[in-house]
Structures are given as C-alpha cells and as structure tokens.
Amino acid sequence: MAKGIKIYNKPAGGWGALKAVAEAVREEMGLSTHTRALLQMNQPDGFDCPGCAWPDPEHTSSFEFCENGAKAVTWEATSKRVTSEFFETHTVSELWEWSDHQLENQGRLTQPVRFDAETDRFVPVSWEEAFSRAAEALNNLDDPTQAEFYTSGRASNEAAFLYQLFAREFGSNNFPDCSNMCHEPTSIGLPKSIGIGKGTVTLNDFEQADAVFCIGHNPGTNHPRMLRTLADVSKRGKPVVVINPLRERGLERFQDPQSPGEMLTDSATGIDRAYLQVKVGGDVAVFKGIMKSLFDADAKDMAAGGSGLLDRSFIAEHTVGFEALKSDIENTDWDTIIRRSGLPREQIEALTDTYASAENVIFCYGMGITQHRHGTEAIQQMANLLLLRGNMGRPGAGICPLRGHSNVQGDRTVGITEIPNEAFLSRLDKAFGIKSPRAHGHNAVNALAAMRDGRSKTFIGLGGNFAVAMSDPKIAYDAFRSLDLNIQIVTKLNRTCLLTAHETIILPCLGRTEHDIQETGPQSITVEDSMSMVHASRGGLKPASDELRSEPAIIAGLAMATLPETAVDWKTLIADYNQIRDKIEAVFPDFFDFNERIQQPGGFRLRVGASQREWDTPDGKAHFLVMSGTDEDDGRDDTALTLTTIRSHDQYNTTIYGLNDRYRGVHGRRDVLFANRDDLADLGLEEGDVVDVRSGDRVLAGLTLVDYSISRGSLATYFPEANCLVGLDDKDQESEVPAYKSIPVTITKAEVSL
Structure with missing residues (x-):
C-alpha cells in the first residue's frame, strides 16, 4: 500500500x-x-x-x-493573525512558493495593504487611500465594461445586492461568479424545464419521500448535515439509491454524533439500498436507460390491462414535448446506454423498478452532474424522468440541487448575474434613480478570456480565490499580472492576492462569526439556503482586528470613491441594513415584508412556482427536453480514461484545511490518483506507482496511484491541483461551466530525471 x-x-x-x-x-x-x-x-x-x-x-x-x-x-475564528510585521518579513516572491494551505493557515488579515513593487512586499494603506487608488484605476478605464466584479457564494444577500448596484451604476454587467464554476447548469437548464433554476423541495419533503436518489455528490465531505436526513429516510425503510463513480463512505454508513445510542454502542445506520458506480460522464446514458426501461414497463402494464406507470393526467395537464422525448428514448439503443454508462442493463432495470414502485421520489445531485460538457442537458434529463411520473410539485417529490457555498443561491437571487432581464433592471433603476447597462456581461470563463486578451483591465473579488478555482491556471495567472487593478476583499491571504497587477490592494473584511456594528448599532445579514429558505445571520465574536470593515461597508466605500455623483444614498444603506433589505424588497417582489418576515425563527421561503405546479415558462407548461445522443465524451474512444476532480475531506472548495482525506484513507498528502485496479492491470501499473497524467499537451506530473473502488474507465484526483488539465474551452456548451469532472486523459509512469 x-x-x-x-x-x-x-x-x-x-x-x-x-x-x-x-x-x-x-x-x-x-x-x-x-x-x-x-x-x-x-x-x-x-x-x-x-x-x-x-x-x-x-x-x-x-x-x-x-x-x-x-x-x-x-x-x-482562528487566533492566528497576519499583521504588517508578517508582510515586512516575507516578500511576495517568497510567499508565491508557499502552498495554498500554508498561505491561509497564517490566519486572519488585520488591515488594508497594497503591493509595493520596489520592495516586493505588501505595505499598509489607509482605507481612504485604498478606496482612492481603486477609484482612480476604475475611472481611468476606457469603458466600464473593462471591469470584472467577481462574487463568492459566501457573500450575504445585502453585500451581493450592493455589489451589483455599484457595478451597474458604474456601467458594467460583468459578474463572474462562483455559480459559473458549479451550479450554472442548474440556473440555465432547469428554467427551460420547469420555469425556475432552483430546487423544488424542502427539508420536510424528505420525511414524505418514498425513495431518494443521490446522484453525483458526496455528502460525507461536502454537506455532512445531509447525512442525518438520509439516515432518517433509510430508518423509515425507504430506499436511498446512489449513482456515483466512486464509493463514498457518507453514502454507505453514518454514525450520528448526536445520537447517544449509536455513539455508545458504536453502531451506524446504513444509507444506500443500491449503489451504482456509473462511469464518469455516463450519467445521461443512465437517465435515458431508466426512461427506456420505464417506457417498456409502462407498455407491458398497459397491455396487461393496467393503468400504466406514467402519470398521464399530469403529463397532459402540465407538460409539453412528451412525444418528442419518447421518440428520442425509443431510438436510443441499449448497447449505447450500457457502453456509455458502464452499467449492465439488469442494474438499470432494477433501478427503474425502484423508481416506478415509489410514489414520491426526490432526486438530489451535485457537481458530479453539473461540471461536465453536457451538464445542463444532464439536469434536463433528470427533470424529464421526474416529470414522467409527476414527481414534481407534490409533497415528498421533486428535484434537489445541492449548492456549495452557503449563499451562492442567494447571490443570484438578489441580482448577481451577467444576463439580467429587463424587468429586473427596470425595477432597479426606478428604486435608485440610475440607468443600468442593458448589454449582457461576462461569466467566469468569458471574464478570464477578456482578461487574457486585454479587453478587461480591472478585477474586484468579493471573496473567493478566483485564479485558483478557475480552469487553466496558467492563463489565469498571466492574465491577473497584466491587469491595471486587482482588488481582493477577503478574510485570509490566498494565491489570487499574490497575483500582482499594476495596482494590487487587499481589503480585509469581517467574517460571518463576528459582530458587525454600524451607525445604528449591531447589524444582521441574510442568506438563502439551497431550498430557498431565507434567514438572518448575526455574528457574536469580537472582530479579528479593529480595522476590519464589513463587506457592505467596503462596497459602499468603493462606490462613493468611484462615483462622486452617485444617485445612491450609500451612507444611509450602510448605517442600517434594514434599509438595504427595504430596497431588495422594492426590486424583488418575492421579498415582500422582508424585514418583518426575517424576524421569524427559521426565516421564510421564497416562492418556487414549480413546487406548486406553477410553471414560470413562456407557455406556462413544464417541458420535456430532448438531448441528442448520450455522448458525454463528445466522440472520444470508449476505452479512453476519464478523470474527475474531487474535494478531500479536509477541504472546502479551494480552502485546504489540512492534508488528510480520512474517509478515502489518505493521510498527509494530496498528490494521489484514484484508479480501478482492473484498469491498472490493463495498463501494466499497480498501486504505489508514480505516474504523469496527460490531457492533450497538458500534464499533471508525479501522482501516486491508489487502488480504489471507482468505476472502470474512471480516474479521480483533487481539485484545484488538477485544474491545469482543463482548458478554458473545456466547458459545458450551454452554461459554460468548466468541465472539471469530464477530462479525457492518459497515464504513464512518471519520467524520473537522474
């Protein structure tokens, strides 16, 4: 081993x-x-x-x-601090050689700093000077569209709303967002199917579900609180079915730390009733296989005098496109389904039996579905499958996208989008007396391309670690270093901070755990979870430094410095966040009585039309949508290996807490490649060999092979290290999410230099 x-x-x-x-x-x-x-x-x-x-x-x-x-x-809430003495001791060139874990592990930033090229160091700067320098660079642009406004999903509704207001008054709709790297296929694909780019279920629906399908996600690491919900489903005797390339412990067995019985007896709850290890990129083939099997079983039931397995009354009343879908499925042959999915027909048919015998079914999915070349279409095929049996808009049934960062969905709800509609912009303009730009802006991929090509000159990051999270890091690093301005609004030092432009400024902000005191007293912010529940959040800790400012206050400071003739009363908005929420309510009607409803314990749920079988599509119907073929591999040879990126258990997105991945048995390292032992045998390799991974002319060198329970033809290694294998053009064709989980590769023994 x-x-x-x-x-x-x-x-x-x-x-x-x-x-x-x-x-x-x-x-x-x-x-x-x-x-x-x-x-x-x-x-x-x-x-x-x-x-x-x-x-x-x-x-x-x-x-x-x-x-x-x-x-x-x-x-x-760490006790570690990054002070001016730290930057006096370490040059940027030195810090660049540190690992991402080492950088963030230094602790909380304590004061604004700017990069001084002469000394190769960050030096302290006052907030006023920082805002002035940023404003000068922004106002020196030839056009406002040369500015990119990036948002992390950790930003609150209040901060995100002010951020998009600032950018739009400035004149830009360029909003590269972390959604563009994860669930954009949900935001793009589901509205065409069911009229909204969000999930349709609530937590209570899991208590009424007769079956739950977990597809392309790993709750044990990425959303562990979900494990208790899945365990409760299993304890009720209802099947939890898993479709995932890797065996993940959190989808197999769970010991609830809050259950004295399980902890004291060292017992656990079994989660999965069935675990199908689909080939990476074979998800659409599975969905089409289930639909094909379902159509066959439905026809047999009807021929035997039954009422069939489809919900025909629902289909007739609520949907369009059924016949086109049925024709596509009938013309999809089993050989293709089996070859692409990597699953035998009998397993898919057994899966169909489970689905058809359950009255109410929930489909849960994560980035194992979205981050592919056909992620948008895969989600629509899932929606097709649910619609066939009316599993949408009734208790215990629906679709459940598993969002990553805590407010990535809320940021989009309050206006962080590069493709705003006219109704929203008109309400925004009326509420503030501004004139927003109408031309669509840049998503993450387009923003990086514009920076590479010199079409964008400034970048403001509201949280996150954009250059590390994005595909093609070589392009990202070079692009940042060519900018006129790089501003990072963060709590900790990260690699994107070190990509020094002509002017580079780090603005340290309060964390969510900390007191936010403004002119009218303590403030609360709000977030929206993955089930459209909006609730308040108020930190209780003393800030890491007296010089920290809240994200809303930093945004307002930048706006007032950049827009001296601004029509927005920024000072009033920052003095009392209730004023921000009043404006959110004015722009987004679903937030009616925002300040009153947020006082309710647990908050309130935003309207999700599809949950009530109200389809907010142009024709008021849910749509069956056809995808041509099952070819996630875009014509690649069936025998090619396909690599998926994964997160370790000591990691959240680009933040590396440590070097262990406990459930997968990895300790003290991240340079590993998980592989199927039969694939290794075919290649003449074995566990412990050091290999190089290639995708075209891209190379990730020096990974150690680990024999792991993963589907044939599939490999896995860690994000973001493997981003170097993903080109900027390797993306979902509709949403443009980078295809982090669909990388065609070859592996060979590492070249050892003597």
Whole structure:
C-alpha cells in the first residue's frame, strides 16, 4: 500500500468526526472563548454556517453543525493573525512558493495593504487611500465594461445586492461568479424545464419521500448535515439509491454524533439500498436507460390491462414535448446506454423498478452532474424522468440541487448575474434613480478570456480565490499580472492576492462569526439556503482586528470613491441594513415584508412556482427536453480514461484545511490518483506507482496511484491541483461551466530525471 494510505473501515461521522472537530478547535482557537461560536452556528439567534447551503431543521438541536462546518468556523475564528510585521518579513516572491494551505493557515488579515513593487512586499494603506487608488484605476478605464466584479457564494444577500448596484451604476454587467464554476447548469437548464433554476423541495419533503436518489455528490465531505436526513429516510425503510463513480463512505454508513445510542454502542445506520458506480460522464446514458426501461414497463402494464406507470393526467395537464422525448428514448439503443454508462442493463432495470414502485421520489445531485460538457442537458434529463411520473410539485417529490457555498443561491437571487432581464433592471433603476447597462456581461470563463486578451483591465473579488478555482491556471495567472487593478476583499491571504497587477490592494473584511456594528448599532445579514429558505445571520465574536470593515461597508466605500455623483444614498444603506433589505424588497417582489418576515425563527421561503405546479415558462407548461445522443465524451474512444476532480475531506472548495482525506484513507498528502485496479492491470501499473497524467499537451506530473473502488474507465484526483488539465474551452456548451469532472486523459509512469 502506498505511503500515507490506510483503509478506513469506520462509518462517516461518529467519533472520527468529533475528534476532527476537537483537533480543529485546538489548532485554530486554542483556549480562546471563541469556541462558543460553534454553539451559535445555525441557531435562530446566531450566525449561518459559512460552509455549505444545506438547510436548517425547523427544530434545532443543542448543536446544529457538522465536522466540516466546524472546520469552516474555526478556520475563520482562528487566533492566528497576519499583521504588517508578517508582510515586512516575507516578500511576495517568497510567499508565491508557499502552498495554498500554508498561505491561509497564517490566519486572519488585520488591515488594508497594497503591493509595493520596489520592495516586493505588501505595505499598509489607509482605507481612504485604498478606496482612492481603486477609484482612480476604475475611472481611468476606457469603458466600464473593462471591469470584472467577481462574487463568492459566501457573500450575504445585502453585500451581493450592493455589489451589483455599484457595478451597474458604474456601467458594467460583468459578474463572474462562483455559480459559473458549479451550479450554472442548474440556473440555465432547469428554467427551460420547469420555469425556475432552483430546487423544488424542502427539508420536510424528505420525511414524505418514498425513495431518494443521490446522484453525483458526496455528502460525507461536502454537506455532512445531509447525512442525518438520509439516515432518517433509510430508518423509515425507504430506499436511498446512489449513482456515483466512486464509493463514498457518507453514502454507505453514518454514525450520528448526536445520537447517544449509536455513539455508545458504536453502531451506524446504513444509507444506500443500491449503489451504482456509473462511469464518469455516463450519467445521461443512465437517465435515458431508466426512461427506456420505464417506457417498456409502462407498455407491458398497459397491455396487461393496467393503468400504466406514467402519470398521464399530469403529463397532459402540465407538460409539453412528451412525444418528442419518447421518440428520442425509443431510438436510443441499449448497447449505447450500457457502453456509455458502464452499467449492465439488469442494474438499470432494477433501478427503474425502484423508481416506478415509489410514489414520491426526490432526486438530489451535485457537481458530479453539473461540471461536465453536457451538464445542463444532464439536469434536463433528470427533470424529464421526474416529470414522467409527476414527481414534481407534490409533497415528498421533486428535484434537489445541492449548492456549495452557503449563499451562492442567494447571490443570484438578489441580482448577481451577467444576463439580467429587463424587468429586473427596470425595477432597479426606478428604486435608485440610475440607468443600468442593458448589454449582457461576462461569466467566469468569458471574464478570464477578456482578461487574457486585454479587453478587461480591472478585477474586484468579493471573496473567493478566483485564479485558483478557475480552469487553466496558467492563463489565469498571466492574465491577473497584466491587469491595471486587482482588488481582493477577503478574510485570509490566498494565491489570487499574490497575483500582482499594476495596482494590487487587499481589503480585509469581517467574517460571518463576528459582530458587525454600524451607525445604528449591531447589524444582521441574510442568506438563502439551497431550498430557498431565507434567514438572518448575526455574528457574536469580537472582530479579528479593529480595522476590519464589513463587506457592505467596503462596497459602499468603493462606490462613493468611484462615483462622486452617485444617485445612491450609500451612507444611509450602510448605517442600517434594514434599509438595504427595504430596497431588495422594492426590486424583488418575492421579498415582500422582508424585514418583518426575517424576524421569524427559521426565516421564510421564497416562492418556487414549480413546487406548486406553477410553471414560470413562456407557455406556462413544464417541458420535456430532448438531448441528442448520450455522448458525454463528445466522440472520444470508449476505452479512453476519464478523470474527475474531487474535494478531500479536509477541504472546502479551494480552502485546504489540512492534508488528510480520512474517509478515502489518505493521510498527509494530496498528490494521489484514484484508479480501478482492473484498469491498472490493463495498463501494466499497480498501486504505489508514480505516474504523469496527460490531457492533450497538458500534464499533471508525479501522482501516486491508489487502488480504489471507482468505476472502470474512471480516474479521480483533487481539485484545484488538477485544474491545469482543463482548458478554458473545456466547458459545458450551454452554461459554460468548466468541465472539471469530464477530462479525457492518459497515464504513464512518471519520467524520473537522474
């Protein structure tokens, strides 16, 4: 067995999770009183977890957080500090050689700094000078569309709303957003199917579901609080079906740290009833196989005098496009389905039996579906399958996209979009007396291309680590260094901060765990979870530095410096965030009575038309949509290996908390490549060999092979290290999300230089 690899046989959660939380607290907080923050997380009068967007239950427990949520909080509420002395000691050239983990592990930024090219160091700068320098660079642009305004999904509704207001008054609709790297296929694909780019279920629906399908996601690492929900489904005797290339412990067994019975008896709940290890990129083939099998079973039932397996009354009343879909499925042959999916026909037919015998079904999916060349179409095929049996808009049934960052959905809801519609812009202009630009702007891929080509000259990042998260890092790094201005609004140092432009400024902001005190007193912000619930969040910790400002205050400062003739009363908005929410309500009618409703414990749910079988499509119907073929591989040879990127258990997006991946048995390293042992045998390789991975002329060198339970023809390694294998043009054709999980590769033994 390779160095640092040890088989993990225990369930997800349990004592391992509690130990990891204790270690994170000890490492980051020490004996600090900040540990009380964990008890405030996801509580009605506390702050929202800065990690994933899984919703809070109606009745919260004494502690309502998971292992990775605790890591996110301890990482933010750390006692470590990055001061001016740190930057005096370390040049940017030196810091560039550090790992991403080392950079963020230095702790919280404490004051604004700017890059000084003469000394190759960041030096302190006042807030006023920082805003003035940023304004000068922005106002020196030939055109406002040369500015890019990036948003991380950790930004609050209030911050995101002000950010898009600033950019639009300035004259730009360029909003590259973290959604453009993850769930943009949801935002683009589902509206064409069901009229809205969001999930249709609530947490209560899981209590009424007769079956739950988990497709292309790993809850044990990416949204661990979901495990309790899945365990409850399993305990009710209802099947949880998994379709995923890798075996993931969180989808197999879970020991609930809040269950004394399970913890004291060292028992666990089995999650999966069936686990189908689809080939990477074979998801559409599976969905079409289920539909083909369903049509066959429906015809047999009808011929035998039954009523059939399809919900014909629902189809007739609520949908269009059924005949075209049926024709496409009938013309899709089983040989193609089996070859592309990597699954035998009998497994797909058994899956169909489970689906057809359950009255109410929920489909959950993650980035294992979206980050492909045909991610948008894959989501639409899932929607087709649900619509065939009326599993949309009734209790216990629907579609559940699993969002990443805690407010990535909310940011989009309050206006972070490069393709705004006229109705929204008209309301925004009326509310503030401005004239927003109408031309569509840049998404993440287009923004990076514009920066590369010199068409964009400035970049403002509201959180995140854009250059590291994006595909084609070589292009990203070179593009940033050619800019006139790079502004990073962050809590910690990251690699994008080190990509020094002509002017580079780091503006440190408050974290979600911290007090936000403005002119009228303590403020709260709001977030929207992945099930459209909007709720308040208020930090309780003393800020890491007296010089920190909130994200809304930083945005207002930039706006007032850049737009001296602004029509917006920024000072009033910042003095009282209720004023921001009043304006959100004026622009977005679904936020009616915003300030009143946010006082309710647990908040309120935004309207989701499809949940009530109200289809907000042009013709008022849900649409069956046809995808030609099943070819996620875009014509590549069937025998080619396909690589998917994954996150480790000590990681959240680009943030690396540590070097372990406990559930997959990896310790102290990230330079591994998970592979199927039969594929290795065919290639004359074995576990422990060091290999180079190639995709065209792109190379990721020096990975150690790990024999793992992954589907034939599939490989996996960590994001963001493998982003170097993804070109800027390797993307979903409709949403333009980078195809991080659909990389054609070859592997060979590493070349050793003597």
